[in-house]
Amino acid sequence: MDPAALSWSLLCLLPGIILGDTNGGVRVVVKEDSDAILPCSPRTKENLSGALFDWRTNNLHTDVFMYQAGSVTIKAEEFKGRVSHFPHEVKNGNASIIIRNTKIEDGGIYTCDLPHLEPPQRFYIQLVVGASPKPNIVIVNVTEDRVQLKCEVQGASPKPEVEIQDSSGNVLPAEKSEVFERRRYTVILVTTVTKTGCFRCVAKQEEIHHETSAETYVPVYEDTCSKVDVTGWLSGYFLGVFSVVLPLLVAAKCIRIRNGGGDVTHQLQ
Numbered sequence: 307m308d309p310a311a312l313s314w315s316l317l318c319l320l321p322g323i324i325l326g327d328t329n330g331g332v333r334v335v336v337k338e339d340s341d342a343i344l345p346c347s348p349r350t351k352e353n354l355s356g357a358l359f360d361w362r363t364n365n366l367h368t369d370v371f372m373y374q375a376g377s378v379t380i381k382a383e384e385f386k387g388r389v390s391h392f393p394h395e396v397k398n399g400n401a402s403i404i405i406r407n408t409k410i411e412d413g414g415i416y417t418c419d420l421p422h423l424e425p426p427q428r429f430y431i432q433l434v435v436g437a438s439p440k441p442n443i444v445i446v447n448v449t450e451d452r453v454q455l456k457c458e459v460q461g462a463s464p465k466p467e468v469e470i471q472d473s474s475g476n477v478l479p480a481e482k483s484e485v486f487e488r489r490r491y492t493v494i495l496v497t498t499v500t501k502t503g504c505f506r507c508v509a510k511q512e513e514i515h516h517e518t519s520a521e522t523y524v525p526v527y528e529d530t531c532s533k534v535d536v537t538g539w540l541s542g543y544f545l546g547v548f549s550v551v552l553p554l555l556v557a558a559k560c561i562r563i564r565n566g567g568g569d570v571t572h573q574l575q
């Protein structure tokens with residue numbers, strides 16, 4: 307195996323890790339839809355106007371961008387109209403390119419080759435295009451003593467670690483389902499809680515040092531049925547009646563959960 311092929315395969319096996327070749331490795335992290343500058347410049351900063359530089363990526367079978375003595379070739383359909391170099395910088399040894407309006411699919415390892423230099427030089431640049439949607443945490447089911455919470459993170463990239471925490475930061479056990487489609491992850495966690503308070507759903511993407519979270523409040527359980535009904539009845543009946551009616555209502559499990567005045571059933575999805 308030639309050294310170039312070996313380093314390619316190693317890079318593919320170890321996403322997120324740039325193996326230093328002689329030119330070191332550079333990692334560029336951008337949010338999707340923003341622009342990414344992929345740097346490439348020989349240490350000598352020599353005039354590249356009459357030279358050739360060639361950009362490729364491991365996720366395409368064709369060149370991304372090729373500059374040869376002032377003329378530019380962009381073969382990859384994916385990049386047409388989105389990639390360019392810095393014409394005024396080439397004479398200063400700057401062979402960097404800019405990719406506009408980046409997509410998740412643009413992520414990968416790029417190489418910039420300067421074959422006409424003595425010795426020829428190759429630069430490795432890892433581009434990570436991140437999508438970090440905010441989690442959505444909702445109450446999905448309420449029974450008399452339990453509340454089921456669902457947290458959904460839709461279309462994140464790279465893969466997020468998602469967890470539901472109580473107000474003390476303890477991670478709650480949860481049922482997890484995961485869908486991976488077109489480089490995006492959708493993660494759904496479902497957990498059951500028995501106490502009230504704030505619950506937080508946290509999505510971490512360590513690879514890009516990103517964290518985002520959302521909270522929901524599980525309100526206090528209340529005997530709203532007995533409270534409402536009983537006050538009505540109290541106006542016309544003796545306290546003796548109350549003492550009979552209340553246990554009956556409780557036994558009938560007539561319990562609802564109140565949420566800041568609104569009934570929680572409005573939140574059920």
Ligand SMILES: *[C@@H]1O[C@H](CO)[C@@H](O)[C@H](O)[C@H]1NC(C)=O
Nearest residue numbers: 343345346347392395400402
């Ligand atoms: C190349 O030029 C661009 C545009 O001026 C600049 O943003 C970039 O930092 C330069 N890169 C290098 C490696 O000098």
Ligand SMILES: *[C@@H]1O[C@H](CO)[C@@H](O)[C@H](O)[C@H]1NC(C)=O
Nearest residue numbers: 353354355356357396397398
């Ligand atoms: C860079 O090289 C080009 C062609 O090789 C030449 O025409 C130009 O004058 C050079 N520019 C500088 C600043 O050296």
Ligand SMILES: *[C@@H]1O[C@H](CO)[C@@H](O)[C@H](O)[C@H]1NC(C)=O
Nearest residue numbers: 446447448449452454574575
């Ligand atoms: C809510 O939970 C109860 C008890 O686990 C179950 O019987 C019921 O089908 C659930 N309702 C919904 C809408 O998931």
